[in-house]
């Protein structure tokens with residue numbers, strides 16, 4: 625675990641590692657965020673820093689959640705972005721969710737074709753191996769994503785099960801490892 629710094633972020637005292645304080649946007653942990661959750665977020669937040677810089681887009685702040693040990697899906701969306709102000713909210717720390725939101729920020733589109741196309745592009749720039757297809761499949765939950773899949777691969781995508789947040793899936797994996 626990196627050394628923690630006690631800092632005031634958005635009017636609230638919190639403990640954060642240096643790497644999080646060095647990001648080009650302000651990271652705002654949710655109320656009750658535990659320091660043990662920071663490492664989950666590191667790869668995704670550092671990816672966001674690099675990807676926004678390359679796309680010449682600016683994020684003002686990113687609010688992040690901690691649902692460590694949860695058994696059920698959180699009852700809110702995995703992500704949200706306000707493109708006009710550069711404010712992002714992430715519940716899920718998987719890279720695919722961050723790239724989904726980043727595609728909104730870059731394209732200025734909601735869930736239309738421009739957004740879906742940008743998602744597929746971002747997956748190829750910032751993900752490796754099997755993670756690319758997994759993230760593509762997530763996007764096929766939207767009609768625009770299914771169109772983009774068909775355009776690229778010439779066939780309809782397979783049906784997607786109900787999405788799972790990384791908190792619930794990681795929790796299950798951790799529980800299985802303890803057995």
Ligand SMILES: [Zn+2]
Pocket residue numbers: 689690691698700714715716
């Ligand atoms: Zn959440």
Ligand SMILES: [Zn+2]
Pocket residue numbers: 724725728734735
């Ligand atoms: Zn979206």
